Amino acid sequence: MDGVLARVSEATGVPADLLGGFLSVLTASAATGRLPGRDDVDGLRECGALAAERGIPLRVLADACLRAAEITSGGAFGAVRRSLAAFAEGYEEAQRTAVRREEEARRLFVDDLLLGRADAERAEHFGLRLAEAYVVTVARADPPPSAADPLIGRIEQAMFARFGSHNILVAVRDGLLVCASPASLAAAGGEFTHHVRSSLKEWRVGVGRPHNGPGGIVTSFREAANAIELGERLGLRAQVLKAADLLVFPVLLRDRAAIVDLVSTVLGPLTGARGGPEPLLETLEAVFAAQGNHTAAARRLGVSARSITYRLERIRRLTGFSPTDPTQRFTLETAVLGARLLEWPSRPLS
Template identity: 90%
Template sequence: MDSVLARVSEATGVPADLLGGFLAVLAASAATGRLPGRADVDGLRESGALAAERGIPLRVLADACLHAAEITSGGAFGAVRRSMAAFAEGYEEAQRAAIRREEEARRVFVDDLLQGRADAERAEHFGLRLAEAYVVTVARPAAPLPPGDPLVRRIEQAMVARFGSHNILVAARDGLLVCACPASLTAASGEFTHHVRSGLDAWRVGVGRAHQGPGGIVTSYREAANAIDLGERLGLRAQVLKASDLLVFPVLLRDRNAIVDLVSTVLGPLTAARGGPEPLLETLEAVFASQGNHTAAARRLGISTRAITYRLERIRRLTGFSPTDPTQRFTLETAVLGARLLEWPARPLRDHPER
């Protein structure tokens, strides 16, 4: 048997220790006519798994088995067939286990990366060069993506095909779809959004600003997620929101006491209006979004232009502020934005503690 092992190993490059059990099965089958037993099959599965771990291609292993059967002959091809199935089963299970380990390592890496705990060596393994400036784009579906959703893999493959494996990281985290890419790839964010649009019925995308290094990825990720939150709180219609376009809102929120005071002082009198302040707030939002065009604002709200004029006059009488006056318009618009950020009037201003 040793001489046959040596010949097969030399001819195919498969280590002899992987084939010893197979030759024993062939010899027993040739002598008795019996197929391999359970213990034999288990041993062959282990050999198949070892071959996978050592990086020996399955076709090379199969060729070695057939070569050994050719040398020994003796009508043992029933044993060959069963042995090959066992080899393949062990080989494939080892590959599946390696994929599961890689997926778990990737999940842990993404969690660490987005919390600022990733190191450069691990980052390079997953295709990121942390010395560069990165932009993170986040997509929020209507329903959180379940673990292992095939959409994540599909989008990643499409992005990698265009931009290369050492430029893109796509992953799911906390129900969001996250894409990190170098800031130099200016088309990557738009490409990611295109695939999100193709794969999801309802979605909203946030784009962070470019920041340097591993901490920069964390910052850009938070900016992107916060852009989506701000868009929802402000009732913005755009599906793609850029953190760079929304910089004024974090500034407003930093001094929450001042915003509470502004909303209370400027818009508080609207609570005396029949029907409450909400219709008047919506009117102001529509007028501001239409650059003061009453006809366009009326179309947005589905009411008449006359109703717009009436409501604006009502606002002027209650608050003392007119949207047609440039200075007063700015105060009103800032107060309306502050009201949306504070979720007023649905949430009373007293529910916002001093900070």
């Protein structure tokens, strides 16, 4: 028996200690014509569990058993083993083909969905009920993820485990990691962001607003992607940007001529300052972000509070607008935001 175990173990890679009980059962059954008893079956179950714990595929274990039977019994067992191997190969190849087809169908569906071309029937197949309101959360990483990135699968499985596969869609589009979830699952966006934060060093997240229907997912996706873009253009420090918090900026951009006029009129005089307008723009941004607190603004810029006071007075003299006056503060803040949107002063106003 030891010689058979050694031959089978060498041929299949299955440890001999997992096969000894099987050979004993096989030998006893051949001698008596009886099926294995309960104790024998329990022993084989334990060996099966050990094989699973050691990472031995079931197909490999089955092949080892059939090889042992072929050696000890001869005859038709060789044909049985080869036939079962062929069955298994065909079965596994069909499974792999089905998985590839499903992945391709899913990729095409995601492309169509985010272009507004998906229908409700296809969406149902992938677990989305487009009559509901959906929120899209996107993450930008450096380097951008690909559809084949293992990270996508890990985040997807984590989201499925908590919210169910029929509620969440995780995909890659335009270099962004995308998560679409029903607006009723308020925690989904935060969970997605948590996994992004845990998995990536360089990242930024944009969150769209909830919208209904197939076109709603497209709209929410664009809002989320635009939120990240606006954050970059405005120099915002927050890593999670919500489209709902940035609604004023698309409004400003719709009338470019008006915002150019505002920036030119209000901030244009800063070009005459020593060192150019950039330090004074940064000072205004810091003061506005600190709600007018000079000490906090100074800490943000790494200067003294006295420097902040001096710079604000310089701005007042050059522009005629004071950040301490409520009406003039609003005009200044809007002009500063407009300047960032127009990338002024690095780009000329036109």
